[in-house]
Every structure is written in structure tokens, then in C-alpha cells.
Amino acid sequence: MRTVLVILGSLCCATAALAGPPEVQLEIRDHLFFPAELVVPANTKVRLLVINADPTAEEFESYELNREKIIPGGRKAVIFIGPLAPGEYPFFGEFFPKTAQGKVIAK
Amino acid sequence: MLLTTVVLVLREMLEAALIVSVLLAWSVLHVRSRRWIGAALAAGIAGAAVYAVNAATVSEWFDYVGMEVVNAAMQFAVCAVLLALAARPTARAATWPMLIAVALAVVREGFEILLYLSGFIADRGAWSTVALGSALGAGIGISAGALLFYLVVGLPRARALRLAQVLIALFAGNMAAQGVLLLIQADWIPGGVQVWNTGDVLAEDSVLGQLLYALVGYEATPSIWQVTAYVAMFCLLFGLFLRRSTPADGDGSGR
Numbered sequence: 001m002r003t004v005l006v007i008l009g010s011l012c013c014a015t016a017a018l019a020g021p022p023e024v025q026l027e028i029r030d031h032l033f034f035p036a037e038l039v040v041p042a043n044t045k046v047r048l049l050v051i052n053a054d055p056t057a058e059e060f061e062s063y064e065l066n067r068e069k070i071i072p073g074g075r076k077a078v079i080f081i082g083p084l085a086p087g088e089y090p091f092f093g094e095f096f097p098k099t100a101q102g103k104v105i106a107k
Numbered sequence: 108m109l110l111t112t113v114v115l116v117l118r119e120m121l122e123a124a125l126i127v128s129v130l131l132a133w134s135v136l137h138v139r140s141r142r143w144i145g146a147a148l149a150a151g152i153a154g155a156a157v158y159a160v161n162a163a164t165v166s167e168w169f170d171y172v173g174m175e176v177v178n179a180a181m182q183f184a185v186c187a188v189l190l191a192l193a194a195r196p197t198a199r200a201a202t203w204p205m206l207i208a209v210a211l212a213v214v215r216e217g218f219e220i221l222l223y224l225s226g227f228i229a230d231r232g233a234w235s236t237v238a239l240g241s242a243l244g245a246g247i248g249i250s251a252g253a254l255l256f257y258l259v260v261g262l263p264r265a266r267a268l269r270l271a272q273v274l275i276a277l278f279a280g281n282m283a284a285q286g287v288l289l290l291i292q293a294d295w296i297p298g299g300v301q302v303w304n305t306g307d308v309l310a311e312d313s314v315l316g317q318l319l320y321a322l323v324g325y326e327a328t329p330s331i332w333q334v335t336a337y338v339a340m341f342c343l344l345f346g347l348f349l350r351r352s353t354p355a356d357g358d359g360s361g362r
Contacts, residue, residue: 056226078171080294
């Protein structure tokens with residue numbers, strides 16, 4: 001049953017992709033993520049635009065989201081995430097993990 | 108900061124060190140010169156520096172997913188040269204695939220380390236801690252590589268060759284799966300369904316999870332396309348090795 005739902009979800013997303021996935025913005029400043037809690041629609045692919053306002057590079061990393069990407073200092077980058085089942089997905093900045101912590105909340 | 112540096116450098120070093128050591132073992136098992144390794148490492152480090160300097164530009168290619176595309180291309184290039192190696196494992200020309208595979212592995216992992224270190228250029232107070240952390244991380248990574256190297260070459264020749272073949276096929280499968288994941292992340296190919304979720308049994312960020320990630324590309328929640336790419340590349344490569352295993356076993360009788 002769950003598989004069927006996931007497949008249906010993927011199909012919906014494939015259709016939605018034609019119109020372009022919704023975009024969500026995340027900013028890195030002083031080795032912190034803003035917002036630290038990012039709410040995204042569940043079961044939908046999302047275009048995550050990460051703006052690194054720090055002069056230093058940061059690596060967006062999430063085991064739960066299966067994502068890993070370096071964003072050079074002062075630049076922006078795009079990471080596509082999902083479609084995600086409703087729930088929480090922690091992420092962190094691998095270069096400054098003590099402060100750079102956040103989570104994606106899919107609902 | 109010390110621990111962060113150790114973990115980061117170790118993670119990147121480990122992946123590169125394991126592939127370097129297996130290919131080095133391969134070259135020893137085939138009684139071939141090991142001089143290519145110096146050139147491969149030098150080319151890899153130079154490539155990593157060039158990539159790191161141009162990271163900001165590359166990052167903005169293809170509508171801000173340039174890094175995924177370039178990194179995926181490097182992963183697939185490693186798969187291609189490993190296939191070339193498997194197709195003609197005993198040929199003199201086999202040195203080139205090994206050289207290219209090692210150089211690209213060093214570019215990919217080295218570039219991340221360089222970008223991380225570049226963040227501390229202005230922070231003189233952090234230099235000694237970061238240097239110590241890098242040395243520790245690099246030291247552990249290289250030790251793990253050396254351990255694997257001696258483990259492989261210490262076996263009887265036939266078993267050593269077989270183990271090296273399995274490991275090379277696993278690395279190639281891992282590279283193919285990582286390349287596919289990068290293209291999913293860039294939205295160049297669809298994500299597909301998640302095949303399993305073993306996050307509760309073995310977390311990817313645990314020590315064992317990290318080690319298995321570096322060694323066999325362990326993933327707690329892989330997509331169907333990652334698994335497909337992994338299995339297909341492994342079978343293709345290992346199949347090529349099996350087909351060629353008789354001449355491969357025969358050419359190093361002098362050992």
C-alpha cells in the first residue's frame with residue numbers, strides 16, 4: 001500500500017515538475033541557517049535555493065534527505081529535495097556543524 | 108573545531124585512500140611499476156586546487172546545479188576507466204585507467220578538503236587546530252588505506268586478485284550510484300521510489316555506517332535508480348573480470 005502511495009506521489013510530482021517545483025529559500029549567515037526550520041509541502045519535489053551570505057564555503061548535508069552539496073562563500077546554489085513523506089528531516093552544515101543545524105519539516 | 112576537522116578530512120581521505128590502495132595493490136599483483144601513483148596523486152591535487160579556485164563559477168552552471176553535474180561526470184568517468192581496466196586487465200595500457208581513476212578520486216575528495224580549509228585562511232588563531240585536525244584525519248585515512256593494501260597483497264595471489272576484483276567492482280558500483288544520486292539532486296533524472304530504509308538498524312552517520320559508506324557505498328535510504336546503477340555497474344565490471352580472469356592469473360607468475 002505504501003509503495004503504491006509512493007509511486008502515485010512520484011507520478012504527481014512528475015506532472016508537477018512540468019510546471020516547475022515550488023521553491024523554498026534557505027540562507028546561511030554567521031554559520032547559521034535561516035530559517036532553521038524549513039516547512040515544505042509533503043509528497044512534492046521542492047527546489048531549495050540556498051544563499052550563502054558568509055564569505056566561507058559551507059556544505060549542506062543531510063543523511064535523512066540523502067543530500068550533500070557545497071555552497072561556495074557569497075554564492076547561491078540549488079538543491080532539489082523530495083518528494084518527502086510527512087515528517088522531519090534534519091540537515092546541517094558539515095563545515096560548521098556546531099552552529100549550522102536545521103531541519104526540513106514536510107507536511 | 109578539532110573534531111569537525113578530523114571527521115571531515117577523514118571522511119574525504121578515507122574514500123580516496125581506499126580506492127588508491129586497491130588500485131595500487133592491483134598494480135603490485137600484476138607485477139607492474141607503481142610509479143604511476145606519484146603522477147596520479149600530483150595530477151589529482153593540482154586538479155582539486157583548480158576545481159576549488161573555480162568552485163563558485165562551476166556552482167552556478169546549469170542553473171545552480173553545476174557542481175552536481177561536474178561531480179557526476181567525474182564519477183561516471185571513473186566507472187568508464189575501471190571498465191577499461193577490467194576489459195584488458197593485463198595490458199600495459201592498464202596503467203592509464205588506474206592513473207585517471209586515482210587522479211579523479213583525489214580531485215573529488217581533495218576539492219572538498221581545500222574548500223573547507225579555505226574558510227580558515229583569514230582566521231590565524233584557528234590555523235594550528237585546523238592543521239592538527241587535518242593531520243589526524245589524513246593520518247587515519249591513509250592508515251586505513253595502507254591496511255587494506257597490505258590485507259590484499261598479503262593474501263595468496265589468486266585470492267588477492269579475486270578480492271581486488273570484487274573491491275574494484277564495488278567501488279565502481281558505488282561511483283555509479285553516487286553519480287546517479289547527484290543527477291537526482293540536480294533534478295536531471297527523476298528520484299524514483301526509495302527501495303529500503305535501514306536508518307534505524309544502521310545509521311549512515313554512525314562510525315560503522317561511515318566506514319561502510321566509504322568501502323561499499325552504504326546508503327540507508329537509497330532510490331531505486333541508485334540501487335539499479337550500483338548493481339548494474341558491479342555486475343558488468345565483475346563479469347568482465349571473470350571473463351578475463353584466466354589471462355589475469357597467468358601473467359604474474361613471477362611473484
